[in-house]
Amino acid sequence: xxxxxxxxxxxxxxxxxxxxxxxxxxxxxxxxxxxxxxxxxxxxxxxxxxxxxxxxxxxxxxxxxxxxxxxxxxxxxxxxxxxxxxxxxxxxxxxxxxxxxxxxxxxxxxxxxxxxxxxxxxxxxxxxxxxxxxxxxxxxxxxxxxxxxxxxxxxxxxxxxxxxxxxxxxxxxxxxxxxxxxxxxxxxxxxxxxxxxxxxxxxxxxxxxxxxxxxx
Amino acid sequence: xxxxxxxxxxxxxxxxxxxxxxxxxxxxxxxxxxxxxxxxxxxxxxxxxxxxxxxxxxxxxxxxxxxxxxxxxxxxxxxxxxxxxxxxxxxxxxxxxxxxxxxxxxxxxxxxxxxxxxxxxxxxxxxxxxxxxxxxxxxxxxxxxxxxxxxxxxxxxxxxxxxxxxxxxxxxxxxxxxxxxxxxxxxxxxxxxxxxxxxxxxxxxxxxxxxxxxx
Numbered sequence: 231x232x233x234x235x236x237x238x239x240x241x242x243x244x245x246x247x248x249x250x251x252x253x254x255x256x257x258x259x260x261x262x263x264x265x266x267x268x269x270x271x272x273x274x275x276x277x278x279x280x281x282x283x284x285x286x287x288x289x290x291x292x293x294x295x296x297x298x299x300x301x302x303x304x305x306x307x308x309x310x311x312x313x314x315x316x317x318x319x320x321x322x323x324x325x326x327x328x329x330x331x332x333x334x335x336x337x338x339x340x341x342x343x344x345x346x347x348x349x350x351x352x353x354x355x356x357x358x359x360x361x362x363x364x365x366x367x368x369x370x371x372x373x374x375x376x377x378x379x380x381x382x383x384x385x386x387x388x389x390x391x392x393x394x395x396x397x398x399x400x401x402x403x404x405x406x407x408x409x410x411x412x413x414x415x416x417x418x419x420x421x422x423x424x425x426x427x428x429x430x431x432x433x434x435x436x437x438x439x440x441x442x443x444x445x446x
Numbered sequence: 447x448x449x450x451x452x453x454x455x456x457x458x459x460x461x462x463x464x465x466x467x468x469x470x471x472x473x474x475x476x477x478x479x480x481x482x483x484x485x486x487x488x489x490x491x492x493x494x495x496x497x498x499x500x501x502x503x504x505x506x507x508x509x510x511x512x513x514x515x516x517x518x519x520x521x522x523x524x525x526x527x528x529x530x531x532x533x534x535x536x537x538x539x540x541x542x543x544x545x546x547x548x549x550x551x552x553x554x555x556x557x558x559x560x561x562x563x564x565x566x567x568x569x570x571x572x573x574x575x576x577x578x579x580x581x582x583x584x585x586x587x588x589x590x591x592x593x594x595x596x597x598x599x600x601x602x603x604x605x606x607x608x609x610x611x612x613x614x615x616x617x618x619x620x621x622x623x624x625x626x627x628x629x630x631x632x633x634x635x636x637x638x639x640x641x642x643x644x645x646x647x648x649x650x651x652x653x654x655x656x657x658x659x660x661x
Binding site: 275276295296299311312358363389393 | 473571
C-alpha cells in the first residue's frame with residue numbers, strides 16, 4: 231500500500247454517519263474513497279455545497295457544479311447549496327464536525343503551518359484559516375517527512391495557519407494526537423516501529439506503554 | 447431596475463473603479479461583463495473577489511490584460527499570472543481568509559462597520575489590526591468592504607430583477623449584490639415575473655440596478 235492510501239484509509243475510519251466533513255485538496259480528498267458503504271457522512275465543499283458526490287461520469291458534468299478547486303463534482307440525494315457567507319458560517323461557527331487538511335509543518339504542541347512559504351509559495355490562505363479556527367475537530371493528513379526532512383518540528387518556522395492546535399495527525403508512519411498540547415504517538419504505520427517514528431520526527435513525542443499498529 | 451447592453455453597462459464604469467466580481471474559480475462569474483471590460487480596456491481597477499480564477503477564465507482575463515492594479519482575494523494560487531504580477535510589483539494583492547472576506551463584504555452591504563472574527567488571531571493576518579476581547583475570547587476587528595460596482599451572475603432573473611441561483615454558482619454573488627453603489631447582473635436566463643416563486647428568490651429585485659440584456 232502506498233503512503234497516501236495508508237493515510238486516507240486510516241482517516242476514513244474517523245468519519246461516522248451524520249458527520250459534516252470538509253476535506254482539503256490533495257491527500258485529504260482521497261479519504262472519501264475509503265469510507266465504508268454503511269457510513270453516510272455529509273461532505274461540504276466550501277464554495278457552497280453540502281452533499282458533494284464523486285466525479286461525474288463522462289458527459290454528465292454541469293459547469294455550475296464544482297468543488298472548491300473548480301473541478302466538476304456531483305451532488306448526492308439530500309444535497310443543499312448556499313452562498314459563501316453561509317458556507318463560512320458553517321465552518322467558523324463550529325458546525326463542521328471534522329476537517330481533514332494537508333500540512334507543511336506541525337509543531338510539538340499541534341500548531342499548524344499549511345498556507346505559505348515566504349518568498350516561494352504565496353497562494354493565499356483560502357478557507358484554511360477559518361477551517362482550522364472553527365471546525366470541531368482538525369485532522370491533518372500528510373507524509374511524515376518531505377525530502378527526508380521531518381515535517382513535525384519543535385516549533386513551526388513557516389507562518390501559522392491558526393493558534394488553535396490540531397487534534398490528530400495521520401501520516402504513513404504514525405497516528406499522533408495533541409491532547410493537552412502534547413504530541414502523543416498513538417499508533418504506528420504498517421511495519422513501522424515507534425523508534426523509526428521518533429527518528430523521523432523533530433518534536434518530542436510522548437510514547438504510551440502500548441502503541442498498536444494502525445487499523446486499516 | 448433598468449435593462450442595458452453589456453457595452454453600455456461597462457461604459458458606466460470609469461478607469462480606477464473598485465469592482466466586486468462574483469464567482470469561485472470562474473464558476474458564477476459574469477463572463478460577458480468581464481469580456482467587455484477587457485474589450486473597452488478599463489484600467490487601474492481594484493478587484494474584490496474570492497480568487498482570480500485561471501488565466502483566460504473569469505477574472506483571470508482582467509489579469510491577463512493588465513487591467514488590475516489591486517486585488518483583494520482569499521486565494522490566487524491557481525493563477526500563476528496573478529502571482530507573477532504581484533511579485534513584479536505591478537499588482538498589489540491583499541490576501542484575506544475566505545470567511546473573513548465574505549463577512550467583510552456582507553458587513554459592507556448590511557450597514558455594519560465590520561465584524562469580529564477569531565480567524566487570523568496569532569497569525570500574520572492580525573498585523574496592523576485592532577483586537578478586542580468579548581467574553582474572554584480574542585477577536586480581530588475586520589472592517590467592512592464596499593465597492594463602486596458589483597458585477598454578479600445569476601442563473602435566473604425575472605423582468606423585475608428578482609434573482610435565483612443554482613448549485614455552486616451562488617457563492618459570493620448574492621452577498622456582493624448588497625455591497626456596491628451600483629449592481630450589474632448577468633443572468634443565464636431572463637424569465638417572466640412569477641416564474642421564480644417568492645420563496646425561491648434569493649436576491650430581491652430592488653437590489654438590482656442593471657440587468658444585462660440577452661444578445
